[in-house]
Amino acid sequence: MSETTSRIIKIATKKRYKNKYHWTDYFSYFYLFLGVLLMFGPVVWLGLSSLKTLAGIQEYPPTILPLSQIQVDVEGYDKPLPIFNVTQEDGTIKQLAQIKRIGINAKMVDPLNPGETVKVPIDKREKIREFKIQWQNYVDPLRKYDFLLYFKNSTFITVVATIITLIINSMAAYALSIYEFRGKNFALVFVIGTLLIPLTIILVPVFYVVANFGMINSLWGVILPGAATPTGVFLLRQYMLTLPRELIEAARMDHASEWAIYWRVVLPLSIPAIAVLAIFSIMWRWNDFLWPLIVLSKSEVYTLQIGLNAFHGELTSQWNYVLSMTMVTLLPIAIIFAYLQKFITTGIASTGMK
Amino acid sequence: MENIRNQTKIFFLRILNIPFAFLMHAIDLIMWPIQKIIGVRNMPYIFLLPNLIFFGLFVIIPLGANFFFSLSSGDELLFAERELPTTKQYDQLFDCESYLNPNTCTEDFFWRGVYNTIFFVVFQVGLMIFFSVLTAVILNKKIIGRGFFRSVFFFPVLLSPVVVGLIWQWILLKNGAFNAIIESYGGDKVSFLTDPSWAMASVIFVSIWAHMGFYTLIVLAGLQAIPPNLYEAAEMDGTSRERIFFRITLPLLMPNLLVVFILASIKGVQTFDEIYVLTGGGPGTSTSLIVQYIFTTGFASSGSVQNFGLAAAASMVLGVVLLFLTLMQLYFSRNKESKHQEI
Numbered sequence A: 001m002s003e004t005t006s007r008i009i010k011i012a013t014k015k016r017y018k019n020k021y022h023w024t025d026y027f028s029y030f031y032l033f034l035g036v037l038l039m040f041g042p043v044v045w046l047g048l049s050s051l052k053t054l055a056g057i058q059e060y061p062p063t064i065l066p067l068s069q070i071q072v073d074v075e076g077y078d079k080p081l082p083i084f085n086v087t088q089e090d091g092t093i094k095q096l097a098q099i100k101r102i103g104i105n106a107k108m109v110d111p112l113n114p115g116e117t118v119k120v121p122i123d124k125r126e127k128i129r130e131f132k133i134q135w136q137n138y139v140d141p142l143r144k145y146d147f148l149l150y151f152k153n154s155t156f157i158t159v160v161a162t163i164i165t166l167i168i169n170s171m172a173a174y175a176l177s178i179y180e181f182r183g184k185n186f187a188l189v190f191v192i193g194t195l196l197i198p199l200t201i202i203l204v205p206v207f208y209v210v211a212n213f214g215m216i217n218s219l220w221g222v223i224l225p226g227a228a229t230p231t232g233v234f235l236l237r238q239y240m241l242t243l244p245r246e247l248i249e250a251a252r253m254d255h256a257s258e259w260a261i262y263w264r265v266v267l268p269l270s271i272p273a274i275a276v277l278a279i280f281s282i283m284w285r286w287n288d289f290l291w292p293l294i295v296l297s298k299s300e301v302y303t304l305q306i307g308l309n310a311f312h313g314e315l316t317s318q319w320n321y322v323l324s325m326t327m328v329t330l331l332p333i334a335i336i337f338a339y340l341q342k343f344i345t346t347g348i349a350s351t352g353m354k
Numbered sequence B: 001m002e003n004i005r006n007q008t009k010i011f012f013l014r015i016l017n018i019p020f021a022f023l024m025h026a027i028d029l030i031m032w033p034i035q036k037i038i039g040v041r042n043m044p045y046i047f048l049l050p051n052l053i054f055f056g057l058f059v060i061i062p063l064g065a066n067f068f069f070s071l072s073s074g075d076e077l078l079f080a081e082r083e084l085p086t087t088k089q090y091d092q093l094f095d096c097e098s099y100l101n102p103n104t105c106t107e108d109f110f111w112r113g114v115y116n117t118i119f120f121v122v123f124q125v126g127l128m129i130f131f132s133v134l135t136a137v138i139l140n141k142k143i144i145g146r147g148f149f150r151s152v153f154f155f156p157v158l159l160s161p162v163v164v165g166l167i168w169q170w171i172l173l174k175n176g177a178f179n180a181i182i183e184s185y186g187g188d189k190v191s192f193l194t195d196p197s198w199a200m201a202s203v204i205f206v207s208i209w210a211h212m213g214f215y216t217l218i219v220l221a222g223l224q225a226i227p228p229n230l231y232e233a234a235e236m237d238g239t240s241r242e243r244i245f246f247r248i249t250l251p252l253l254m255p256n257l258l259v260v261f262i263l264a265s266i267k268g269v270q271t272f273d274e275i276y277v278l279t280g281g282g283p284g285t286s287t288s289l290i291v292q293y294i295f296t297t298g299f300a301s302s303g304s305v306q307n308f309g310l311a312a313a314a315s316m317v318l319g320v321v322l323l324f325l326t327l328m329q330l331y332f333s334r335n336k337e338s339k340h341q342e343i
Helices: A002-013 A023-049 A054-058 A136-144 A147-178 A184-195 A203-212 A219-223 A230-240 A245-253 A258-269 A271-287 A290-295 A304-314 A319-351 B002-038 B040-070 B088-093 B108-139 B146-158 B161-171 B177-184 B196-224 B228-236 B241-269 B273-278 B290-300 B308-342
Strands: A067-069 A081-087 A093-102 A105-110 A113-121 A125-127 A129-131
Touching: A023 A319, A023 B108, A023 B146, A023 B161, A023 B196, A054 A067, A054 A319, A081 A105, A093 A113, A136 A147, A136 A319, A147 A184, A147 A219, A147 A230, A147 A258, A147 A271, A147 A304, A147 A319, A147 B040, A184 A230, A184 B040, A203 A290, A203 B040, A203 B290, A203 B308, A219 A290, A230 A271, A245 A258, A258 A271, A258 B002, A258 B040, A271 A304, A271 A319, A290 A304, A290 B290, A304 A319, A304 B161, A319 B146, A319 B161, A319 B196, B002 B040, B040 B308, B088 B308, B108 B146, B108 B196, B108 B241, B108 B290, B146 B196, B161 B196, B161 B273, B196 B241, B196 B273, B228 B241, B241 B308, B273 B290, B290 B308
Parallel strands: none
Antiparallel strands: A067 A129, A081 A093, A081 A125, A093 A105, A105 A113
8 A cells, every 4th residue: 555655656756858857947037036136126116105204205224115213203302203112121012203323322202201301222112113104205206306307308208209211211121121112222332331330329419410400408308319320220121121022013903102102101110120120129219328428418408317426416415306216217118018018029030129 | 179189289280380391491502503503313312411420420430549549659649749659558457467366457547447347247237138128028928907016127127327326316215115124024224235245236226126127128029929829739738838938939939039148238337327326436436337437547546647549449349348348239130030930
């Protein structure tokens, strides 16, 4: 009996080669766990901390959840005082408010009896906390500072630039994929050539061109220089090359103009590629930093990225506002990613661009 | 339910379509006569025109103008008010007693930037490729929750440099979360961003954190392109996993890795934004790279005059490095394609 049982157990637990646990399997899960902590942790930590009070953010060592210390108004003191649970000499616990800390002792007062102060060693007291979400962090910067305006500027740049990019790039891609014409190869090489020249090596002269058009400190100065993208033209062209030519011939038979063929036949069929380019463009524009930093120097035309950076530079101690506005800056992209994750990753993997 | 959702979707798409169709019809009013005049044969030029104008204005003309700026001196942006021709900028940039010691150079800031960039790129690219391959190999296994893990590693790629810089600046503060973790394990606090010997390491770490997902994705695509029958054959022979990795996976991944390596180097040499937000190039000049030099000399030097010529000359030097890297990329990716055809 026991022999059969043990044999059954042996058969049940026996694994074929494929399913045998190897040290690399354990390592993989360990690595992935660590990866989740390191990759996702900072953003979660940012989200949680953006709901804390300024005092809670500056607390060291920090608490994970937005637990802030309870404060009370005590008669005779201007500011609300934080309350502690103090273990007294006879072992009982009493709630006292702290006036200030002097070395290893704290000067404390009983809120019920504000006339008398006591000295308590700091290791005998413990903070009383409550779960409190500080929505003020999100409301204040939008009201007191110009973040709403920055948000509007960023949205304007992102939307308009993406529309322009999509239209002119798809027009060029249409010409380079559907037609045969003289100079086509030259145009293709020309487009590839621009791929070799990143903005970082022509900062000064592009600034010169933009200044000549009077677009310094204008949102158009940010939108126009990056509107034509070689990667975009290529992505769309590769896709349009796969469209059946018969459709275009049929449209021509029906006396459609070339422009009508472009927008009524080719564009609707290229929606998948256009969507990929649209997502990339939104990402590029929303996250853009170096060029707006150069062109925009007045605060009324700041984008969210520039405004956030400037705000942080001016008020280094206001981490509660900085954190909440960082959250606001990353949220739109995070939401897009959550919905279109598969789309984005396959888009990147198949084009090798970012 | 599904039906209703689809119908609302179509409804909204139709509404969105109205301004689009209106715009397109309006353009057609111009395009139709043009087509009548120049003929169908010449229409592609019209379609190419807007893109070419943009490329011309914002890429080709600036490229020529960059030579001009680097070869002329003066504080003015206007062409007419600059002195021509002069090699003053290049003389100033390369005026060094010894190129190995930035302190002996007139433009010591530039040379520090050059050495910092080399140091940064070597470590950032090297470590990033190592971790990308490791992550990609693990994500390519049959593990539970693969999609979830893949998006976790990819997620930081979408964050803007300002967001990345601010998150990490805050976490790496002297009284930040990282130091709290270190102290809870009995270590000593480290000033990650203000100690010159730590600042570069922190910057490299943050940069890897932000960009690793992108390269992981490309390596993963390369791994999935390896024919599975090779693995099946090896498994049938009872080959150990270590051997499979070093004899099959790695050699077949090599062409892919080479392209990733060059791509990462091209991006790495141009790094600016995250570092600018994270440390501002400091403390001192310990984390300032070449692009930071260009930006500061050309656009942000407080106090002294903006020196467009010097910035343009430094851009030319960076341009030569990038051209070399890009040509290498084109060469190797062509090689890679021909190898694939052989297989």
